[in-house]
Amino acid sequence: MTDSHRSIDEVRRAKADAWRAAGHLAFGNDPGELHPIATVSAAHKDHDVATLDRDHAGAEYRVAGRIIAMRDTGKLVFAKLRDGGGEIQLFLSAKELGATFALLKELDMGDIVMAVGRPMRTRAGELSIMVRSLRPLSKSYRPIPSEWYGLGEVETRYRQRYADMIANHPDVGDVFRARAIIVRALRAWFDERDFIEVETPTLQTMRGGANAKPFNTHHNALDMDLYLRVAPELYLKRLIVGGMDRVYEIGRVWRNEGISTRHNPEFTILEFYQAYATYEVLMGETEELVTDADAKLLARYPKYADGRSYSLARPWKRVRMLDAITDALERRAPALAAQWAKGEGLRAWEATREVFMAAEGLQKDHREYLRKCSAPGELVYALYELFAEHHLVEDYRTADGSQSVPVFVTDYPFDVSPLARKKDADKQAAQYGEGFPVTFTDRFELFVEGRELANAFSELNDPDDQAERFRAQLVNREKGDDEAMDFDADYIRALSYGMPPTAGFGLGVDRLVMLLTGQKSIRDVVLFPLLRPET
RNA sequence: GGGUCGUUAGCUCAGUGGUAGAGCUGCGGACUUUUAAUCCGUAGGCCGUGGGUUCGACCCCCACACGACCCA
Structure with missing residues (x-):
């Protein structure tokens, strides 16, 4: 069978064998201490050819990353290398590399390599690394989706987020970096105001905290049916009773409902509770919280302010x-x-x-x-x-x-x-x-922008009133409302100890990220959205 | 849950009731300054799955699966 008849997988595995024959591992490790590509680019972005040759001829960098483009002009090969924070061109000449140059024909786009060399600028002016030594690190058996055309099939994008991130670089990664910035900003806002971050149970014995259908599960050792929480609310208010006057939680909740561009069965909620505040106080704080997160987002990614159809003024x-x-x-x-x-x-x-x-x-x-x-x-x-x-x-x-x-x-x-x-x-x-x-x-x-982002209120703290409303929920359940809450006797007991007047707040973090980054589907802000199994 | 659209080569997509097409990727070759490199050659397909209509179906019909969008 000729090479042209072999599958890509077969060809690439053969190339991995060629790496081994040349004394490398197909999946090697320990490349030593590396220079992030972004720092190399930043260090020399203003240096012209003469400056590099005169002042930086002795500089040497060791970089590693994925080959995302390769152009072979014979005795000279250009490759583009990408690591987690940047991209730089490798200038690979037969003269400079000597015997190693032969190894280039065993490289594919997608392979992970390490290169050592000095900074230079090509005739076209692109900052590159004149590679002195090259070492393959990880073989890629599967072609990365075309960089030029991207990966358009949305199903594949969600099922194979890794391929999506490679092919649709940097846009997909930016959304999730933006998400991290937003979540960090939310945390900082609360931390700066002496709120305590807590983690409450996600396995719950009762349905409560929101009107929603729960997921059911079971604990074997205790032979006990459990629900995945639809909200942390009732636990956070127990902490208010216990004396934590300011608490917040950022965590996952599950609601057993339909899937849409605005709904994923599991999503991230932010809830906070503030004793002695009212819902009116919380409106002002909400404005601060969201505009503060937005400011921090835009400081890093100004592009997300483009074309907004809403104002946060x-x-x-x-x-x-x-x-x-x-x-x-x-x-x-x-x-x-x-x-x-x-x-x-x-x-x-x-x-x-x-x-x-x-x-x-x-x-x-x-x-x-x-x-x-x-x-x-x-x-x-x-x-x-x-x-x-x-x-x-x-x-x-x-x-x-x-x-x-x-x-x-x-x-x-x-x-x-x-x-x-x-x-x-x-x-x-x-x-x-x-x-x-x-x-x-x-x-x-x-x-x-017409979308529900947060829900908040001054909390009910009269145990008798609360008990009455739980009973009303049971009546609704009798009438067939499968989103109704259970009667949580322990919560009533907690309120009976006396809960200070408190205001509480819940916000859909995924929706906030969608809003601030301009994503139309929740699946574009959830790394691995729930999909039916592949067939 | 209802409606509309989609599923064809590794990727992005054309296509006609009569032997399946392009670009990119891949493979072989040329090239020491490329930028989607270029040039020459070449390989690659159960046309989502299952039924039906037909002399003949990737195409028409039905069902199903998966997905997208809109509505609830």
């Missing part, structure tokens, strides 16, 4: 849910706005619901959603979701209208906020009038 918009509904209806459904009457329509909420259910163009499942509302507070949330939420990006914009602005939607109804503190009676009366048919909570969600 402070202060951010704050709007009560009731008013968000009013704004949205007045803009695009005046007839309904009249019926809504800035929320006054809730005083006869079932009649108002009938009007909305009859609204023109309402989808059948939306109508069904409204029909299922069994309290005016549920109706408020339903109307917000159906008529206001997906218009936030249009309704709240910079003065010149060119960019959307972040929006804190505040005052969620009690009925849809099982862990949030009920608005104090005097404040509720002052803001909504005496006897308003819906009770609101001290809660906000943050939306940027």
